[in-house]
Amino acid sequence: MKTIVSTIAALFLVLFILTTFVPYPPARSAALNAGFTDADIDTGLQLAYERRFFAWATIALELGILCAFALSGLGRRWADRLLEWTGERRIPAALGMGLTIAVVHEILWLPIGIARLNHAWAWDTYNLDFVGWLIDHAKSSALSLVMGAIAVTGLYTVLIKFPRTWWLVAAVGASVLGVAAAFLAPILINPLFNTFTPLGDTPWRDHEPRVQALIAKAQIPVQEILVVDGSRQSNHSNAYFTGFGATRRIVLYDTLFKRQYTPDEIESILAHEIGHWREDHINKGLLLGTLAAIAGFFLLDRILRFAIGRAPWRLKSIADPASLPLILLLMFLGSWVVQPVANAVSRHFERQADEVSLELAGQPKAFIDTELKLARDNKGNVAPTPWNVWLFATHPPTVERIRMAREWEKSTKGTKDTK
Ligand SMILES: [Zn+2]
Structure with missing residues (x-):
């Protein structure tokens, strides 16, 4: 067990x-070439x-908390105590195990959170x-507890x-929960933290006609374009598409309007x-998440069966509450294996959305200006290392997006010239 811990x-x-x-x-020269200054690059x-x-x-x-509970025998001893208290009822004991890990994590994480908060203030982000x-953090912790308890x-x-x-049943259940979460997030969860207002009811309603024209051109049934008061938390500028079925909507941050993005630039983002x-x-x-869940739960089944009767878990069955720390550790490690693949898929989706943006709005200059402005406003890292992109980036690097827009501009000019 010591070798496993030291290997991890x-x-x-x-x-x-x-x-x-x-x-x-090399990332620096690429960023300079895209139009960023040395100061932009250094800040990011x-x-x-x-x-x-x-x-x-x-x-x-x-990792420390999960290893301590999952690989040392502590999980087994604590599960036995919880089973004793709950009269051998496994679901309440498993909930107690999850709650214990969450509380330990919360207490130990708080100093990191406060240090990070001070850092964000110092950087004006x-x-x-x-x-x-603290209120926002308490709300999101409570939300995690509720969702964790359901799971x-x-x-x-x-x-x-x-x-x-x-x-197999768990994978189907997880995807049903995923759909429910996607459906409910914009109407139940996001409003806990921010206020969402239809664009037509905001001071920026002048943008509405252009927005409607763009939507008509795209031929998609957009019910709602909402503006979120993102400036409550930070000056970060952003936009996103969220929801499922009837709750699908596009959300624009109020910072886009407050920070004087031009109508062309907002159109490019939209x-x-x-x-x-x-x-x-x-x-x-x-x-894709459902397919990953089937594979993940299948693998988990094999590992849980291996842990039955074996030290340090000494599981009595796969439904033994002592298995929860091991399940959480495996999910944590598994997410590190899956993340680069999931991020590559996400970057692929983002490239597709960029292509649609260029075709639909047809304004590569506004697209490039928006990318430059967003990166500067958000103090983004415009010269990331390729391995950081590969491991962590859900979006293509800004420099790559600008290069794509330039190439698109060249190719469309090319086709016009030959006509
Ligand atoms: Zn996107």
Whole structure:
């Protein structure tokens, strides 16, 4: 067991060093070539570098807690205690196990969270005061607890009722939960943190006719274009497409209007979100997630069976609450294996949405200006190393998106010239 723990620790240490300290000089010349200044590049690199310490401290903490519970016998002893208290009822005991891990994590994470908050204030990337931050954090923690409780109850119910085929039932259940979460997020969850207003009811309603014209051109049934008061938390500018079925909507940050993005630039951003809609990216993402869940739960079934009777888990069955820390650890490690693939898919979707944006809005200059402006406003890292992109990036690097727009511009000019 010690070899397993040291192998995991060594792997993550290598990843931390690689992603934090190893530079990639060619990224700078590419960013300069795209139109960024040395100052833009240095700001983005420095902020990304400093943020990584908070991210990796969080990763180390989570890994430490999960290894302590899953690989040392502590999980077994604590599960026995919980089973005793709950009269051998496995679902309440599993919920107790999950709650224990969540509480330990919350207490130990809080100093990292507060340090990160101070860092964000120092960089002027966060607008709420301490109380505001604490309330938002308490809300999201409560939300995680509720969703975690639903997941644990569902998983152990399935493990108890379908000991042979649980992995298939759980995958179907997880995708139903995924659809429910996608459907409910924009109407139940997001409004807990921000206010959403139809564009026509905001001070920026002048944009409405152009927005409607673009939607008509794209021929998609957009019910709602909403503006979110993102400036409550930060000056970060963004837009996104969310929801499922009847709750699908496009959300624009108020910062886009407050920071004087031109109508052409807002159109370029909106056209990108319409691209996600037209290419059906939410449904495709849910489908891929379901396939991954089937494979993941199947693999988990094999490992849980291996852990029956074996130290340090000494599981009595796969539905033993002592299995929860092991399940959480395997999910944590599994997400590191799956993430590069999932991110590659996400970057592919983003490229498709960019192509739609260029075709629909037909304004490569506005597209490029928007990319430059967004990166500067958000103090984004415009010279990331290829391995950081590969591991973490859900979007193609800004420089790549600008290059794509330039190439698109050249190719369309080319076709016009030959006509
Ligand atoms: Zn996108």
